[in-house]
Amino acid sequence: MTGTADPADGARRAVLAGAPVEERRLRPAGVPTAVLEGGDGPPMVLLHGPGEFAAGWLPVLPDLVRTHRVVVPDLPGHGASGVPDGPLDADLVLRWLGELVEQTCPSPPALVGRVVGGAVGARFAADHPGALDGLVLVDALGLAGFDPDPRFALAMHRFLGRPDADSYHRFMEFCAFDLDRVRERLGGRWEPFAAYAVERAGDPGVQAAMGALIGHFAATAIPADVLDRIDVPTTLIWGRHDLATPLRVAERAATRHGWPLHVIDGAGDDPVLDRPEEFLHALRTALALPVPGATS
Template identity: 25%
Template sequence: MGTTPTRPLHAVTEVEPRLTFRTIHGYRRAVRIAGSGPAILLVHGIGDNSETWRGIIPHLARNHTVIAPDLLGHGRSDKPRADYSVAGFANGLRDLLAVLDIDRVTVIGHSLGGGVASQFTYQFPELVERLVLVCAGGVSREVHPVLRLGAVPGFALGLRVVQVPGVPAALESTGRQISALCRASGYSRPSVLHDAADGMRVVAGHSDATGHRAFIKTLRAVVDWRGQAVTILDRSYLYEHIPVQIVWGERDGLLPVAHAHLAHSAIPDSRLEIFSESAHFPFHDEPDRFVATVQNFIATTQPAAFDRQRWRHTLESGLRTTDISGSPADRLAVLDAIDATERSAT
């Protein structure tokens, strides 16, 4: 695990993102764009939207074109009855980049967006220069019970309480107070309370019926009552020739930091950065360090050059235990995580 020096983030007004819309397959997609230069694609988590990146976009946009979409069913994008699978989101990102005339990107994905970013890299490696996984979903089956509730009958009906006038604002206010109390107390163990403000903000953002329905469909596409039903570990060996940076909050109560170490062991030559003062939103908790980490990663790596023949050969070779770094115990942990997720999906 490396240590990246931090620096304060100052207001940057000249590269503030502009919100624009594109219609793809008949559905309107919202996307925030800022800056110029090599492209960075930011992919938010489940139930969230591109606003979550607002604090860091201007700083990354100093030297890059930053593209931050609202995934279909999220934010200000349309919320149709559609495919809300990880693969479906990856397809949507490819189509959006084509419409924007962007050929290649460094893709940064948070939470569910990390799983989507990984799937995007797997499906369209020719479009990816680098991959950054931030508290990424889809590593191992283990997940906080609050997310498993999404598969329980009646959960969707209970969540509709946020459609009652006044409830969203009350949830957001309560979340901010809980987070403030948690941090003021110096509580350092992993806990969802650390991110209560963001959690309540995400839930409150689905007060309309269509957004509510899209949120439930997205959640149930990746999580069931046994935990996460998909994993990136079984195909992580394919990223051997793509620079990968993993960022995780040590206090993450939704997706435990152990997942960071599993992913690091499974992805050849990946970099790992653990943020000791962060939970599930390290770019909110330690934005200066997050920006510095991303900038350093981009500056010290060469963009991947896609080679179809090499990709085909890697696929034919498949996952080998020698591809997994670390001790024999690390290798066994990765293989056990793959097996556990596969069993949970059957």
């Protein structure tokens, strides 16, 4: 087995410092996996996007851990998670997710997946009836072939071709609707967050894992008849200004499958970073979650 990051990495530690979660290591499906866990209550699993890591969910974790047991892994080959020596194929990823759920969730969890995490979640829900309590797809890939706005694609390829602070900043300007606002909200976490993202993107193993996940789950659309097999309540949450997977993709999927769609104004492809309060409101609505601190 090969790992992809030193768990004592300074930037990673700085990002996670003070977060309302604990980090531990598991090996679902034989994949060395870094997992953030926190809170009590019904289980909820959060899956991040390609080339990212679990800390992308930090803006909403303080609220979610007040009502749920939240499980946030680094996807295989991402962040501090490793990959097996063999190929990272779709069967392995789905088996990894199934064993992760078994090892961390005492009952079927709500699964919230963003971008490629959404595509993985949709495939898992379709293939594992009864394994989940609900599914939320956030700016998910897999509902159409991956065909981003040319500006987004160019910035992404430049960043992956030469990961550094400048190319990351330029790429994030196309991911976020208001990058300055994102940086201000993250405060002292922003610099280590960006540094860790750049470091990971420069690792050939991370790039290979990202390519494998997109190739297996998102390069082409998941067939509609496969999505029709999803047997749990499913909701779409979408940034209105998503340049990777435009809103019209979500609108078509909502109409085709009868899934409710919540559109987040002032957000790109990552409403968790852009508009965490609005995202939380949409998520609570989608899963009928209580508002922490509210009284009846």
